[in-house]
Amino acid sequence: MENGRTMENGRIMENSRTMERSEVKAELGRELDRIRLSEAMKDKIRMAAGAESCGKNCGNNYGRNDRAESERMRSDQAGTKRINMLKKKKAMYQRILRTAAAFAAVVVLGGTTVYAGYRFLNKINVNDQTLPELDQMKVVDVPAFPGEPDECGLIDADYSSYDRVNSLLGNRFLDSDLEGENPYMQVNVYTDNKDFGIISVENYLVGDTDDYQLVEDVGRYNCDPGAVYSSSVSLKVSYMLSTEQEENGWDSDYLGYYEYLDSYVSSAGYRVNLIGSTTNTDPHFVTEKTAVFVADGVRYELQGRVSMETLKEIVDSMKSSS
């Protein structure tokens, strides 16, 4: 026996002993060592990427290209480290955000597309489908969020109360009147206090879920499903702080196991898009659903394993807290 583990028939884990994360990583690394990206494969990728780049330079507006920036970079012989710093500075000083992160699977698509002269900003795409347009996101006037920014000027702070975060931001954002705060709420604020802010709230609404247990190593709660809420419902609030951000928009993409379910107008008059997960085809399984809407220029996303009716009820319960 070695290090408390038995090795029988090559099996690493016996007697229910849990391997440390680093041990699993090291073991996987050994097992996968022979799988490497070959030079032939790298050449193939270089050729394919070169063909893409040629397409861009030939005037196809396939990505968000800054031609002057590209030419300057090509003439720069100082190496990739400077290139990365330049890109970072460009990102900071031009203040352009193309991607909404937090809990959506997102890939940057490129520039906004002009349809017959009308500029459709703030698109939400589910795989290849662009969903019906919502109300537009707009610059909002909120106090600067307190906190020490990192080297990129970003604040990434955790709280246990959405009410507290909302009050720090001038009670600008909607809140549900279905429930009061619960002790399992985990709130994160991510903002640069210049262009954008994202508030993520885990366990925003708990409904009739039960038996919350903290999973220590992941820092999140497990719970038992209820009759109405098969999971808690999370909230994400995305807001713009600058006109530059407003002009560039805020596209979101749900790629992979998602489908567009429905669009409707809520009781408060908000246009709402409903997106569903397609990962479980069992008709008895309550799949995860997301409701997305924009109210007074701010985008809200509510996500959880509830029925469409319950999700619509939650949307209707979102009211101004000021």
Next chain:
Amino acid sequence: MPAEENLLDRLMNEYGDDILRVCCLYLKDYHLAEDAVQETFIRAMRSYGGFEHRSKEKTWLTRIAVNCCKNILRNRWYRTGMDELDENLSVQGNDPVEQLIEQEGISQGILRLDPEEREIILLYYYQELRMKEIASIIGTSENAAGQRLSRARKKLRRILEGEV
């Protein structure tokens, strides 16, 4: 060498092996994994200008790779049918993934998980991402990601201990 080629080479040299391995275990098919890796780096080069460095480069690339894998699986699902998917994804011949299937170890156990379970095990254990990063990649809340990880770990443990 032009600057963009420097960037692409750096990305491939730093992350190429790991991205390929994740795709291999995700797709259970070496050749599909190669397609996914190629698509990953093409998309990365296309969108690098918009990469805000709000996440680590590795997280960003992994997100792109997972989406490419999902799209490949999704397209194969519509052509093949869900019931046949896993069988069709097993490749015969001189295939590193097939060798993993045959050799006993954690990889073999991971390959026996469902796609969602494989995904989260790979992101947590192999890519060593934080739950926040994992949740953003798989498109769910952190709680849901934590629960999925917990279930996947239990199943993997049962597989490795010969109970499944």
